[in-house]
Amino acid sequence: MRAAPVLIASVVAFAAMEGVIFHTGLYPWILNPDASTGYVETILRNEQNRPKNGPQVLGIGDSRMLLLPRLSNEHTAETGYTFGTIATAGSSPRSWYYMLRDTDPTARQYRAIVLAVESYDDAEKWVDEADNDADLSYVIPLLGLSDLWEYTWSFHDPKQQWKAARGILFKGLVYKRDFEDLMLDPVSRVRYVKLNRRDAFSWNYGYNGPPDTLVGFHVDWEAKTLTAPPNAAPGLVQNVKGRLFDPLPPESGTRNRYMKYWLGKIYERYRGSPARLIFLRLPRGGFVRPDQPPYHPRSSVRDLAAQPNVTLIEEHFFDPLEKPELFRDELHLNGPGMDRFSLMITQEVSRILGPPR
Amino acid sequence: MLFNTPQFFLFLLVTLGLFYVSPKPLRRWILLIASYFFYMSWNWRFAPLLLSLTVIDYVAAIWMERVESPRRRKLFLVLSLAANLGFLGFFKYYNFLAGMLAEAMRRDPHAFALSIVLPLGISFHTFQSMSYVVDVYRGEQKAIRNPIDYALFIAFFPQLVAGPIVRAREFFANYYNWVPPVSEEKLRGVLWILLGLAKKMALADQFAQIADSYFMNLAAHPGAPAAWSGVGAFAMQIFFDFSGYTDMAIGMALLLGFHFPTNFRRPYLAFSITDFWHRWHISLSRWLRDYLYIPLGGNRHGSLMTYRNLMLTMLLGGLWHGASWNFVIWGGYHGALLGLERVFGRKNFQEPPHWLVYPFRAAMTFVLVCVGWVFFRAATLHDSVYVLQQMFSWHGKGILIPAWLGCMLAVSLVIALLEEKTEWIERLAQGPAWAYVAAVAMLLLSVELIGVTEKAVPFVYFQF
Numbered sequence: 001m002r003a004a005p006v007l008i009a010s011v012v013a014f015a016a017m018e019g020v021i022f023h024t025g026l027y028p029w030i031l032n033p034d035a036s037t038g039y040v041e042t043i044l045r046n047e048q049n050r051p052k053n054g055p056q057v058l059g060i061g062d063s064r065m066l067l068l069p070r071l072s073n074e075h076t077a078e079t080g081y082t083f084g085t086i087a088t089a090g091s092s093p094r095s096w097y098y099m100l101r102d103t104d105p106t107a108r109q110y111r112a113i114v115l116a117v118e119s120y121d122d123a124e125k126w127v128d129e130a131d132n133d134a135d136l137s138y139v140i141p142l143l144g145l146s147d148l149w150e151y152t153w154s155f156h157d158p159k160q161q162w163k164a165a166r167g168i169l170f171k172g173l174v175y176k177r178d179f180e181d182l183m184l185d186p187v188s189r190v191r192y193v194k195l196n197r198r199d200a201f202s203w204n205y206g207y208n209g210p211p212d213t214l215v216g217f218h219v220d221w222e223a224k225t226l227t228a229p230p231n232a233a234p235g236l237v238q239n240v241k242g243r244l245f246d247p248l249p250p251e252s253g254t255r256n257r258y259m260k261y262w263l264g265k266i267y268e269r270y271r272g273s274p275a276r277l278i279f280l281r282l283p284r285g286g287f288v289r290p291d292q293p294p295y296h297p298r299s300s301v302r303d304l305a306a307q308p309n310v311t312l313i314e315e316h317f318f319d320p321l322e323k324p325e326l327f328r329d330e331l332h333l334n335g336p337g338m339d340r341f342s343l344m345i346t347q348e349v350s351r352i353l354g355p356p357r
Numbered sequence: 358m359l360f361n362t363p364q365f366f367l368f369l370l371v372t373l374g375l376f377y378v379s380p381k382p383l384r385r386w387i388l389l390i391a392s393y394f395f396y397m398s399w400n401w402r403f404a405p406l407l408l409s410l411t412v413i414d415y416v417a418a419i420w421m422e423r424v425e426s427p428r429r430r431k432l433f434l435v436l437s438l439a440a441n442l443g444f445l446g447f448f449k450y451y452n453f454l455a456g457m458l459a460e461a462m463r464r465d466p467h468a469f470a471l472s473i474v475l476p477l478g479i480s481f482h483t484f485q486s487m488s489y490v491v492d493v494y495r496g497e498q499k500a501i502r503n504p505i506d507y508a509l510f511i512a513f514f515p516q517l518v519a520g521p522i523v524r525a526r527e528f529f530a531n532y533y534n535w536v537p538p539v540s541e542e543k544l545r546g547v548l549w550i551l552l553g554l555a556k557k558m559a560l561a562d563q564f565a566q567i568a569d570s571y572f573m574n575l576a577a578h579p580g581a582p583a584a585w586s587g588v589g590a591f592a593m594q595i596f597f598d599f600s601g602y603t604d605m606a607i608g609m610a611l612l613l614g615f616h617f618p619t620n621f622r623r624p625y626l627a628f629s630i631t632d633f634w635h636r637w638h639i640s641l642s643r644w645l646r647d648y649l650y651i652p653l654g655g656n657r658h659g660s661l662m663t664y665r666n667l668m669l670t671m672l673l674g675g676l677w678h679g680a681s682w683n684f685v686i687w688g689g690y691h692g693a694l695l696g697l698e699r700v701f702g703r704k705n706f707q708e709p710p711h712w713l714v715y716p717f718r719a720a721m722t723f724v725l726v727c728v729g730w731v732f733f734r735a736a737t738l739h740d741s742v743y744v745l746q747q748m749f750s751w752h753g754k755g756i757l758i759p760a761w762l763g764c765m766l767a768v769s770l771v772i773a774l775l776e777e778k779t780e781w782i783e784r785l786a787q788g789p790a791w792a793y794v795a796a797v798a799m800l801l802l803s804v805e806l807i808g809v810t811e812k813a814v815p816f817v818y819f820q821f
Contacts, residue, residue: 183761
């Protein structure tokens with residue numbers, strides 16, 4: 001037996017096994033639907049399988065993009081549009097690009113993609129979003145070998161680049177935790193996955209949002225103090241305080257570069273397609289701090305707005321929702337807030353698009 | 358640079374490449390430079406220490422061979438041993454002895470303590486050096502004249518850090534008659550490396566998480582099931598960790614055309630403690646036998662002296678592992694068990710029992726070994742006593758080892774039993790290509806999927 005051919009055959013056999021299990025839909029089928037990777041898989045599969053009659057509108061964003069298609073679609077008869085969403089908690093513009101690529105491979109399925117951003121000014125964050133290591137677990141099933149170069153170099157930290165590169169090459173490394181969890185109780189996992197495949201769409205579609213509010217919280221901007229009702233959870237009080245009084249990060253242009261790159265890539269995908277990209281600025285919270293990030297005339301979305309198929313919903317359109325009674329925590333709308341938010345999106349997007357042709 | 362890191366594999370590939378493309382006279386230099394680079398990548402400040410020990414033993418051996426007078430020969434031997442044991446003693450045992458002294462003087466236990474970093478692999482390379490000078494003194498080994506050759510024997514990177522402890526005559530017989538590895542050896546080398554990597558990352562590091570969670574927070578896991586599973590997890594961790602390291606060392610050496618002795622032979626299938634020590638860390642057992650037990654008198658001076666020698670050897674063997682009373686007790690415990698087995702008839706514990714009895718004897722031995730591991734792993738003597746109390750408390754619930762890891766263990770046991778009977782892993786490289794290919798692919802997949810890759814967990818024996 002000669003060594004070189006046998007060793008090459010061994011590597012090929014490993015690559016083939018790895019490829020069959022992880023680079024096809026085989027393992028993603030069994031992913032834990034409650035973990036980030038499995039959750040994204042579920043959301044995307046639900047959207048892909050949703051019957052699409054008539055012109056479609058798709059929402060995307062993070063956990064604050066609380067568009068309820070159920071409410072929007074109650075108005076389909078008058079608007080002519082059917083709404084869906086693949087907004088995912090914790091997802092980032094980089095992930096949105098790959099999620100959209102997977103959901104809408106031809107870039108022609110939707111009349112509009114509604115992208116919810118935190119700020120029209122590319123407000124800086126304390127951490128470099130390009131190095132968000134959670135991103136990889138959101139999109140790992142969506143990445144192929146052709147993404148190796150671009151996805152890897154989109155991280156700035158060499159450690160994250162290494163992690164991304166080896167993750168794309170050897171997806172099992174990213175699925176490891178899920179696999180260990182699967183091994184703990186494979187029977188229950190299979191049962192839960194089956195249940196999820198059957199019912200997850202209706203669970204998400206029928207979601208109502210929690211009734212909790214921030215009523216009872218009072219802010220003294222001068223003294224920089226927050227008064228919370230006695231029954232407020234300490235964690236919530238801490239988070240609201242942090243959101244309102246923590247210093248804002250200094251402008252460095254890092255986030256602007258990141259947003260320009262990934263929103264630019266999304267735009268490139270939809271250039272020349274019938275879909276319009278509609279950006280909205282999310283409601284900022286039940287209380288809005290007076291020291292907002294500076295106006296950025298060349299921000300990613302403002303630059304894109306000059307393009308023919310891009311529209312920015314008026315920046316302060318959702319300001320009426322920025323009330324304590326419509327927020328359940330420092331970031332997220334509550335049930336009634338979600339209802340109003342969804343209706344406002346539906347009406348405004350339908351107005352922008354005009355009646356379907 | 359740990360064996361289980363991408364950096365090490367890059368280093369290995371570069372070293373192998375340079376070694377095989379270089380002309381023969383340069384190869385020893387390549388290996389020596391690579392070995393020192395490997396050593397210095399951990400802490401370059403200790404390179405002079407390794408170098409000075411190498412020079413001392415190299416010179417001492419040559420002088421021992423040159424001089425005629427037995428007294429002067431002995432003097433050189435003593436000087437060399439004193440240098441080795443002096444360095445080892447200072448780095449490894451100073452704080453232990455200083456602590457005892459402080460306690461005896463009723464002072465703060467850290468009163469005389471120094472902040473000492475243990476040089477990598479010092480326990481191993483000093484033992485290897487000492488065996489060489491003793492062999493030269495006894496006339497069993499010729500002094501090595503080429504300093505590069507000798508320096509390579511001490512610093513050879515596959516076994517520098519945690520063995521196996523290779524005898525000079527084994528190493529140089531191989532070295533001076535070096536032939537490039539044939540295809541079967543190359544395949545075997547790669548297989549051993551991957552097998553070792555899988556043992557380390559997919560099994561040892563998984564069990565380490567359980568053992569650590571148990572031993573680092575004993576109060577959180579009361580009761581016998583938790584104690585047995587915590588100790589059992591450590592038993593698995595230390596075996597897969599150390600034997601994994603050794604497998605990798607053997608594999609790397611094979612790829613470079615060197616043959617290292619076997620260091621582990623499925624120790625948890627041992628049917629007695631005597632048998633266990635013929636299977637566990639064999640190169641150390643052999644060293645202790647040849648350079649400690651036999652020079653002490655071995656079994657040549659009656660039963661009582663034999664027991665004394667056995668006990669002394671095991672106590673010192675325990676102390677070799679680390680400077681703490683726990684290691685001494687661990688050594689003493691094994692010494693006592695070996696003594697007991699001698700009392701009840703040595704033959705019964707050296708020859709395999711009837712196959713029907715074998716599983717019970719093996720299980721019994723495993724339990725006894727696990728009891729010993731308590732002293733080895735627990736941070737303090739107090740912790741050891743607590744764990745032992747829990748193990749034999751017969752109450753509590755909650756096994757810490759998850760079912761899937763238990764299944765992995767069952768698979769490993771089947772593999773070990775088959776290996777015990779047929780040595781199929783040894784012969785895999787000679788068998789059909791498809792079997793080898795399947796084995797390598799499975800090993801790689803196991804490292805990928807269940808190996809702990811988030812961080813490189815150091816090998817347990819690196820601390821010794």
